Amino acid sequence: MLSLLALVILAGTLLxxxxxxxxxxxxxxxxxxVWLLCGLLASWLYNPILLILLAAVLLVLNHPGLRSKLIARPVFNMLGKMMPPIGDTEREAIEAGATWFEAELFGGKPDWDDFSKTNFTQLTEEEQSFIDNEVEELCDMLDEWKIYHELKDLxxxxxxxxxxxxxxSLIIPKEYGGRDFSPYAQSRTMSKIATRSLTTAVTAMVPNSLGPGELLAKYGTEEQKQRWLPGLSSGEEIPCFGLTGPEAGSDAxxxxxxxxxxxRTVDGEEVVGISLNFAKRWITLAPVATVVGLAFKLYDPDHLIGDKDExxxxxxxxxxxxxGVEIGRRHNPGGSPxxxxxxxxxxxFVPLDAIIGGQEMAGKGWRMxxxxxxxxxxxxxxxxxxxxxxxxxxxTGAFARIRRQFGLAVGHFEGVxxxxxxxxxxSYTLEAYRHLVTRGLEEGTISVVTAMAKYHSTEMMRILVNNGMDxxxxxxxxxxxRNFMALPYQSIPVAITVEGANILTRSLMIFGQGALRxxxxxxxxxxxxxxxxQDRGFKQFEHLFFKHAGHSxxxxxxxxxxxxxxxxxADIPANADSFSAPWYRLITxxxxxxxxxSDVAFALLGGDLKRREMVSARLGDLHSHLLISCAILKYxxxxxxxxxNDAHATYALRRSLSQAHDAIEDFCRNFGNYGVARLLKGLFFPVGRPCLAHKPDDALIRTLGEQIMNPTxxxxxLAANAYISQDPNDSIGRVETTYNKLLEVEADFEAFYKADIKGKLSGDTLRAKVEDAAAQGIIPSDKVEAILEYDEMRYDCLLTDAFDKDLKEVKMHTERPI
Known part of the structure; x- marks a missing residue:
């Protein structure tokens, strides 16, 4: 028993x-x-052989020469054989941009004091005015059904x-005529347009994301900026950017x-330029573009601009x-034309000054x-x-309250x-995540965070739209x-597949870049x-390796x-309140x-970790959900x-952290390597999954199921950032106005409805029954017309579009059978 106590003390000392x-x-x-003191409890610790081994280990660890020769050098040589070389493209991807708070989470000991100083971005007066006026006016002009079904264009x-x-021009500097909005203002602008028309949102978003405008603003020569940016700002020039092709999508x-x-001889003069041959596909705005950005591999076989062939x-x-440029044909993106x-x-043939940034930026396109x-x-x-x-x-909330089955609003059924x-x-999580990610973008190019945002945001969209459809x-x-769900549903694949398909983003990019960055x-x-x-490399490695070992x-x-x-x-932010403190402890x-x-995976798998995509994807999921949870708490x-607010945040946090724990479970179960990961899981979670990392329970689900139907x-x-039509003839406005009317009359309508079901009312028409309910005192007499008006709106809200046989002209029957 004393020996066991001694071993526990030694293990605790190491910890x-x-x-x-x-x-x-x-x-x-x-x-x-401590070893020598423990020998008083367990005399076998004084065994000469054990003492010699202890002294030898401590000597090797503390003697620089021995430590270098017996530990660092063998590890250096072993890793040199195990690790595959980092290619130029991969190196540029890793070195591009900066890290942000995601690096703190990956490091194992987040700096919460620094995080607590991070405040969400607020719109400037100019940005708020643009959203309240120009964006609102644009949304007033849009009819997505007409765009989709009739025009196939804006x-x-x-x-x-x-x-x-x-x-x-939202990302173009003001000196070139642009608006130079913050990432948050850009996001708010695009999301408000998207609540009205996805086609218009995609059209507006491309010039403000990857494309000529951003590349010119960041890398262009002053001559190029003066030549192109004013026209791009005014809309006289429409840009597109050709990156992807039939055989090269995410693998640039x-x-x-x-x-x-x-x-080439141009206008009688010999000019050094570039002869281009290219075939690009899936290029947004290409059919109407006036200026084309291109990514291509540049070769210089005659060494006209340098000493490299490639x-x-x-x-x-x-x-x-x-x-020589062929442009103007269209693809047909499903659900959003x-x-x-x-x-x-x-x-x-183009001159050398067509290279964005000039000749000195030749070959640096991937990093750009x-x-x-x-x-x-x-x-x-x-x-x-x-x-x-x-x-x-x-x-979803409004419709679930309006729609009735079996005498009850469908939103009250637990399955719904x-x-x-x-x-x-x-929806709560997405708004929170938007705030945090756009705030981080103000710090610079945070490629790992944006890869997380792209994958997880669009996957959350897929789930919530599917549920709304259901x-x-x-x-x-x-x-x-009349349909308020189908076009968003059909547009989901666009967001899932572009800017790096989600499968690739999750399995390769998030952890692949995140680990090294x-x-x-x-x-x-x-x-x-x-x-x-090798000598210089070993000296650098030795210094880093022992720091890495201590870190691990x-x-x-x-x-x-x-x-x-x-x-x-666990550490938590100094300003954490009673709600957030337990969650911050768990995130830590x-x-x-x-x-x-992550360090165990690097140590045991080495370069094979690249090929074990499911393993790295799970670590990426864990990393992502920790950042998402931070966003939820901040929001x-x-x-x-x-x-x-508490109920939505609790649901969102439980969902996110339960997925984080699921990722740990899946990682440890599938990692292999003699059960090392399973052993660590047992040490990290000696009593199993933490309570706060369980999925939302039924009581919380019922709470949110009720709250989504109620004004809160x-x-x-969430509605403050959207365009909510009040037009009763609009697909959104019809549901919105009906819901608002229901809130006015619901108590009396319920009383009438229950009396009718029980057979207490007489009359052959709805009006007769409502008037009878008023006569019996079941409803106030001054509510008769309001109930009749609501019921007419309700019925109209539930109707589905019907067309002629050619599906061209809407032919509705809106009159009720009785």
């Missing part, structure tokens, strides 16, 4: 040493002293409005499009009417693109998802509430101008291992200690687990502290 991050010398002394007056009112390194530096991926800008099409070019993907991944596509949440919440609660919780049922399936030592260690000067052991010990204490010792605990499991603190602070907060 304490690593947890406190003591120096190697101090930690060695402490452990040696009306000419909408195109003109977008151009002249600056909708294509596989671009087959080719540019060759050569000499220069690398390059970005150039050329007028759409350049000789925005302008999208192919661009082809054969022997297109990576650094400019943030707007599409972090602003535009999440804005579409957030818009789906805003409208999905509003319409399970779906509607997801709509509510995900609840609206046949009313949402049948196409027509966010880990404090890993990328520098790999660089040192692959240094051509510290995180493992922190994960174990926080697991044993139920997160009680999971952060240590993430860092520990919760910005809203009034009431029952609705959350419902108002």
């Amino acid at each position: 304490a040493i690593f947890y406190a991050q003591l120096t190697l010398t101090t930690g060695s002394v402490v452990f040696a002293v 009306p000419e007056e909408v195109w003109q409005f977008l151009k002249t009112k600056g909708f294509f 390194g596989a671009i087959p499009d080719k540019g060759v530096v050569c000499k 220069i690398g991926i390059t970005c150039a800008l050329l007028p759409a009417d350049t000789e 925005f302008m999208n099409g192919p661009i082809n070019g054969k022997d297109v 693109l990576i650094e400019c993907l943030g707007a599409g991944r972090g602003v535009s596509l999440p804005a579409l998802a957030t818009a789906s949440g805003e409208m999905g919440y509003r319409m 509430q399970e779906a509607s609660a997801q709509v509510a919780g995900l 609840i609206a049922s046949g009313r949402a399936v049948q196409m027509g101008p 966010c880990h404090p030592y890993l990328y520098d260690e790999l660089q040192a291992i692959q240094d051509e000067d 052991l510290g995180n493992i010990s922190r994960g174990i200690v926080l697991g044993l204490t139920g997160s009680k010792l 605990r999971y952060s240590a687990v993430l860092a520990s499991l 919760h603190a910005t809203l009034p502290r009431d029952e609705a 602070s959350v419902r108002d907060a």
Whole structure:
């Protein structure tokens, strides 16, 4: 028994040493002293052989020469054989941009004081005015059914409005005529448009994301900026950017499009330029573009501009009417007929100054693109998802209260509430996530965060729209101008597949880039291992390796200690309140687990981790959900502290952290390697899954299922960013006005409805029955007309569009049978 106690004390001492991050010398002394004291409890600890082994280990660890020769050098040599080289394209992707708070979460010990100083961005007066006026006016002009079903394009007056009112210039600096809005203002603009028309939103968002405008603003020469940016700002020029092709989508390194530096005679003079051959597909705005951005591989076989045969991926800008460019045909994106099409070019000759940034930026196109993907991944596509949440919440809740089955509003059935609660919780999460990600973009290019935002936002959109379709049922399936769900549903694949398909984003990008970008030592260690000067590389590696070892052991010990204490010792922000404190403690605990499991994966899998995509995807899910949970807590603190806010935040946090824990479970179950991950899971979670990481329970689901149907602070907060039509003949306005009328008369309508079901009322018509209810005192006599008006609105709200046999002209029967 005393021997067991001695072993527990020694293990606890090691935990304490690593947890406190003591120096190697101090930690060695402490452990040696405790060992000798424990010998008083277990005399076998004084065995000469054990004492010699202890002394040898401590000597090796504390003697620089021995430590270097016996530990660092063998590890350096082993990793040099295990780790695959980092290619130029991969290196550029890793080094592009900056990290933000996601690096703190990945490091295992987030700096909550720094996080607490991060406040969500507020709109400037100019930005608020634009959203309240120009965006509102644009939304008034839009009819998505007409755009989709009849025109297959935006009306000419909408195109003109977008151009002249600056909708294509949100990211362009003011000195070139642009609006220079913050990422948050861009997101708010796009999501409000998207609540009215996805086609218009996509049209407006492309010039404000990856494309010529952003590339020119960030990398263009002053001559190029003066040449193009004013026209792009005014709408005189319409841009598109050709990156993807039939055989190169997300793998930009596989671009087959080719540019060759050569000499041509132009207007009687010999000019050095580029001969381009390209075939691009799926290029938004291509059919109407006047200026085309292109990504291609540049070659210089005659060494006219340098000493390399292959220069690398390059970005150039050329007028759409350049000789040899074929443009104007359209693809047909399902559910949203925005302008999208192919661009082809054969022997297109452009001068060297067509390269964005000039000749010195030749070959640097991939890094340019990576650094400019943030707007599409972090602003535009999440804005579409957030818009789906805003409208999905509003319409799903209203329709679930209006629609009745078996004498009850369908929203009161628990089966429906399970779906509607997801709509509510995900809508809340999307708004929170939008705030945090756009705030982070103000710090710079945060490629890992924007990849997380793109994947998780669009996947949440897929779930909530599917649930909305399920609840609206046949009313949402049948196409027509009354349908408020079908077109968003059909547009989901656009957001899922563009800017890096979701499968690739999850399995390769989030953890693949995140691990190397966010880990404090890993990328520098790999660089040192692959240094051509092995002596220099080893010196750098040795210094980093022992820091890395201390970092890893510290995180493992922190994960174990926080697991044993139920997160009680976890750091939290100084301003955390009673609601947020337990959640922040759990996030801190999971952060240590993430860092520990990641280091175990690096150590045991090495370069094979690249190919174990499901393993890395689960670590990426864990990382992502910790950041999402931080966003939810930050957003919760910005809203009034009431029952609705607490309930929505609790649901959102439980959903996110339960998925984080699921990712840990799946990782540990499938990792292999002699059960190391399973052992760690047992140490990190000695009593199983934390209570706060369980999925939302039935009581919470019922609460959100009721709240989504009622006026609450959350419902108002989400609607404040959307365009909500009040036109009773509009697909959205019909549901909205009917819902508002229901709120006025619901108590009396329910009383009438129950009396009618019980057979207490007489009369052959609805009016006769309502008047009889008033005569019997079941309802006030002054409510007769209001109830009749509501019932007429309710019936009209439930009708589904019907067409002639050719599905061209709407032919409705709106009169009731009785």
